[in-house]
Amino acid sequence: MxxxxxxxxxxxxxxxxxxxxxxxxxxxxxxxxxxxxxxxxxxxxxxxxxxxxxxxxxxxxxFSSSTQLLAATFERLLPQVHPPPGTGPLRDQLIELLSRQATLFQEAPLHVTTLAWVALGPTPNSTQETYDRHALRTRIVDQYRQPFDRLLQSPKARADLDEFDPQLILCQLVGPLAFARLTGLRAIDRQDCERIVDDFLAAHRRHADEPAT
Structure with a gap:
């Protein structure tokens, strides 16, 4: 130290x-x-x-407890997820965004530690500790969701994709990255991100004869 x-x-x-x-x-x-x-x-x-x-x-x-102190420390350390360029095909933007997220997991290990602590940490001892952890969880989820929501809720994405659950989509896209990093199974690279995005688009691409909503 x-x-x-x-x-x-x-x-x-x-x-x-x-x-x-x-x-x-x-x-x-x-x-x-x-x-x-x-x-x-x-x-x-x-x-x-x-x-x-x-x-x-x-x-x-x-800080009313060590949990509140730890939550404040984690929030201070959370790096920003920068959105992809605002132009270009949906596939390219998704790959770029997912690749940036994969790099973040690899280069900011405390980011993954934060996820683990929020999800699997000790049971809070008080209502305040529960609130602190919930607030941090909300902050993390919002941080992940914002760039994906902006991209996937765009008119272009809505025209190209079928109906989808935004929360489930986030799990489908970011989930493999988090799992690979938490388990140490493999380091996700750009080629992996391309495969994840292509699988996602294959499952959700709107058919030519299907009207946009």
Whole structure:
């Protein structure tokens, strides 16, 4: 763990807003370093307060539990999924978007850790912890859905594809990437993304004699 970067004077009074913001930043900086170095188990209340030099009482003014702290840390680390270019055939745009998602899984392992923690982590101990985890799950789902929704709800896609369930489509397209990364079965490359997209289009391409909706 990089302790030198986390040597701050103790801050046990955050009544003034700038001090409150600084103490929250220190806590999240410490939690981020601990998470990156030691995984989820390393992010404990004791470890974060020790590394950040922020008092425990101050931590609890910001975060009601370690679950809330961890959720905030994960959200801070979530990388953005950039949409594909807005022009070109639907197939090319889907392949580009899926390839970017596959690269994200490979190059941002904490992204996959976040998915695993949200889906399979310990049972929350309180209503607040349940809310925190649900909020993070919603944030992750929205992050995945937005670029796909924009593309698949476009007039071009609606004209080319049959009726589909947006949630199921997201599982069909992104699911293989997440499964491959979580299990370590294989690294999904662009050629794999082309196959996934082609299979998807073969199943959902509207027939020539079928009217658009």
């Amino acid at each position: 990089e302790r030198d970067a986390l040597e701050f004077p103790v801050d046990d009074d955050d009544d003034v807003d700038p001090r409150r913001l600084r103490s929250r930043t220190r806590l999240l900086d410490a939690a981020t370093t601990l998470l990156s170095a030691g995984g989820i188990e390393a992010v404990t209340i004791d470890a974060v307060t020790k590394a950040s030099k922020v008092a425990r009482t101050t931590l609890y003014r910001h």
